[in-house]
Amino acid sequence: MLHYPHFNPIALQIGPLAIHWYGLMYLLGFAMAYILGRRRITSGHTTFLTVRDLEDLIFYSVLGVVLGGRLGYVLFYQPGYYMAHPAQIYHVWDGGMSFHGGLLGVILVMLWLARKKRVTLFTLSDFVAPLIPLGLAAGRLGNFINGELWGRPTTLPWGMIFPNAGNIPRHPSQLYELGLEGLTLFAIMWIFSSKPRPVGQISGLFLIGYGTFRFLVEFTREPDAFLGLLALGLSMGQWLSLPMIVIGVVIFVISARRSSRLPKH
Incomplete structure (x- = not known):
């Protein structure tokens, strides 16, 4: 059994201004996307995008992630509550973001x-x-x-006791997601995209990988208390991830079939 290390969620305090680790993680995520994207552009991996295009993409994707993520949480997770308290829709500092909503926001930016x-949407989304x-x-x-989004109770030796989650060891499901949706999926996508692929296959693989x-x-993750x-x-x-898997498989298969029908030179 492990104990949560009790991080201070505030990374830096300057007078009344508090800079939270969570916000810094968002900045780090977009910074890494910019660095990787710039590398792909300057190495000639893509010819239809410039570094300026990438900067526009990152800037508007920030808006897409924040607005889409918040609206996705409102609509998918607590629509009744926010219909009764509409002013709190804007209280993003109180928490409540949805990856699936953020993804829809980024798709609109890519469109x-x-x-x-x-270019086609899949040409851009493959990048x-x-x-x-x-x-x-x-x-x-x-x-x-x-110390949020903790897992379900477990008897495994790496079960962790989280603050505000009682004295029961729980799965550190945030770290599972970091390892699978983050590092493992990155390795799969980076290796797969290192060679030319039929248009749409990289996008399809991402949907399959993340959804799975x-x-x-x-x-292993504790369901939201208000939903169960x-x-x-x-x-x-899980219900939001299933359509991602199905759509990803359809895109991947159709892309492969279209590629096989093209004349070989």
């Missing part, structure tokens, strides 16, 4: 940029997908530092 650059997992890893590290890892980790488990004993996170 805008793809139209601007006159973006490998840049995402390290940002997810940073976000899950932020969850762990905050999130679905599995949810078995839903139909078939699955959590909201």
Whole structure:
């Protein structure tokens, strides 16, 4: 049994200004996406994007993640509560963000940029997908530092006692997600995208990979107290991940079939 190390969620205090680790993790995630994206552009991995395009993509994706993530949480997780308390929709500092909502926000940004650059959405998303997992890893590290989103009770030797979660050892599910949705998915996406692939396959693989890892980790993650488990004993996170897996498989298969029909030179 392990004890949570009790991190101070505030990284830096300057007078009344408090800089939280969680916010820094968001900045770190977008910084890593920029560094990796710039490397791919300058190495000639893509020809339709410039570094300026990447800067625009990162800037508007920040808005897409924050606005989409918050609205996704409101609509997917607590619509009744926020309909009764609409002013609190804007209280992002109180917590409550949805990855699936944030992903929809980024997709809208990619649709805008793809139209601007006159390329297909999948051409652009194939470039973006490998840049995402390290940002997810940073976000899950932020969850762990905050001591939130802990796992279900466990008797395994690495079970951890979290503050505000009683004296029962629990799965450190934030670290599971860091390792799977973050580091492992990054390795898979980076290796797979290092060679030319049919348009759409990289995007499809990301949806399959994230959806599968999130679905599995949810078995160890404590469901939201206000929701509990839903139909078939699955959590909201699992129900939102299933469509990702299905859509990813469809995109991957259709992409492969279209590629096989192209004439070989």
